[in-house]
Amino acid sequence: MKQFITVLKFELANYIKNKTYMVTTILMAVILGALMFLPRVLDLTGLVGESQGSEVVEESISEAQEEEKQADEEENSQTETYMLFDPDGIVNQELLGQYFPNVTWQNAESEEEIRTAVEQQNALAGFCVTAENQFTYYVFNKSMTSGDTGTFSELLGLIKQLKYCEENDLNFEEVSQVFQFADQVQYEEKILGKDMVSNYFYCYAFVILIFMMIIMYGVMIATSVTTEKSNRSIEVLVTSTSSNSLIFGKVIAGAVAGICQVGIILGAILLSYQINRDAWNGFLDSYLNIPVDVLVTFALFGIGGYLFYAFLYGAVGALVSKTEDINKSSSGLQMIIMIVYFVVLVQLMNVDGIVIKVASFLPFSSYSAMFARVAMGNVQMWEIVTSFVILIVSVVVAGLIGAKIYRMGTLRYGNPVKFSHALKSVLRKE
């Protein structure tokens, strides 16, 4: 234990004395923390919306409204050319102008004329109306935000409604009021479980964060082990103390350094956001207003998963003699981490599905899958406890296997030993 502490202190001191580590940590924490104070010094109402209860903000609201008005006017002045081929005269030109206010319409003589004009980019888009409920839309490059087809469908729907009312002698105003009654309904939402919509964003961010931590610090730990092999200090070390003290000290120091760095940066962001939350008008709540229970789950499962992979990375580092071989040797491990990452991200939309449920119990994936379930899904306490116990046991097993592989690999030089071969060799000896 004493030697483990000695190794831990020495390795931690290496991180603390590392200028890149310290500068990155302090700079990131200061910059990102300072960013949270931006609404206090800059007017961001255009971005974050109206704030409440502040005279200063009220003043800026009127300025913002003025700017918005100006922007609308500017936007209105920029019109686009669209073409319309409506041989049966279905479309009401007045309504068309209301539905597409910034469009200059040109009537086409044929569908082919629309196609040619759009192809040659003389018109941005074109509609060919073939029946009351049917049209063809032509566009050269369709933008991500284009709503032309939806707007045009609505227009045809309105035309049909007007025609129906006229044919059946009904008052369109009255009928539309009845059918649009939903707009007048007022409601109050009381979420008794979890709000998946608002939790989704920080959950997404945390899955990415833990993925980055594992990959980044895992490689740092492996590099630290391999460096001792490549500079040959490993022989002095393994003959001075037990390999368990060395690998556990190294990995846990790497883990502590990583957690401290991310914790300090994240802490600075969260704290300064909480201080400035009113100024932000809750704009970043979906990312940064995280419930404590979710943070605790993230911390526990994140640290567990991180340690699990850190030990395996430590073992990988011992299997190669040159730092440039680390990526090649850790590719299998990285593949598993990537698969877990993509599966969990994809399954965030189906957080109570069977895939993420299974993943939340596997030590390879529970660090992010169980966290996602706790943040967004329905999960029982026994499931959390069981998954956490499995993860902790797996961390211990990974630590012991990692230490054995480390011991086996430390004095082996030459070609990298495959992780699978090392694992088989270690298990065979067991």
Next chain:
Amino acid sequence: MKLEVKKIKKSFGDTEILHGITFEVESGVALGLLGRNGAGKTTTIRILMDVFKANEGEILLDGIAFDRKEHQIGYLPEERGLYPKKTVQEQLIYLAMLRGMKKKEAAENTKRWLKRLEVDQYLNRKLETLSKGNQQKVQLASTLVCDPEIIILDEPFSGLDPVNSQILKDVVKELIQQGKIVIFSSHQMSYVEEFCDNIAIIDHGEIALKGRLQEIKREYGRHLYILNAENYGLSELKSKCEKELAHYMIVQELKKEFLVLKLKEKVSREDLLAAILHTDIVIDVFGNYKPSLNDIFVARVGNDGTEGGTK
């Protein structure tokens, strides 16, 4: 103290590397552990250091099973390596603490050993900024910083100039005089002869020769004599001896300054001398041959032309 290595066997996979190594070392009497590259020296040392477990055999210290964790061992590996980016002081204190020393004691020992090895001015310098010879001395300091009872030195003189070699020689002699158990592995036989009273030669994972160096030398030189003549060159003398004295001896070796002759069975020193005097050879030098350790080593393990086993 007496360290006994008894019938150690070690296999890697299906290949047996050590086939029952046995030797002993006593306090104040250095042992030269010799062998060709790959003979099994490093594996034997690593078993002593508890890096590898022996498949069979035992290691005893004063008759009791040897537990490395209970004793301070200073090991200078052949493959040198410390932390190039760390200061000399930082890494020596760290290594001493890894071996169970308190920080204060480790710091004091660090200063003491660096001073003794005449590199104390580099205490706060990064290792990579030192010359190779000074790095070598820092490496030796890291071996001795924990005041070990048992010291294993693998090629300690490689990379040292004559001045630094002399400092190191003095240190090793002091350690031996202090009653430490010293195991000395080197291919530089002159150093082994200088320090070691006992030797053990490992060949292909077995002890090929062991014992007191003086006795071994005497035994190897028992029927060997040197001869040089005033009236013949060495090549001519060799031909003459092979022609005229073939009943008494064979020419074992042609050295730079004399021939080494080996007596045939039942021939005495006096018989050979009388036979020489009956020829026209005018004797310049005649006497007992004292073989060097190098001669013994080459004679014992250098004949099959193969290097040893696997590391």
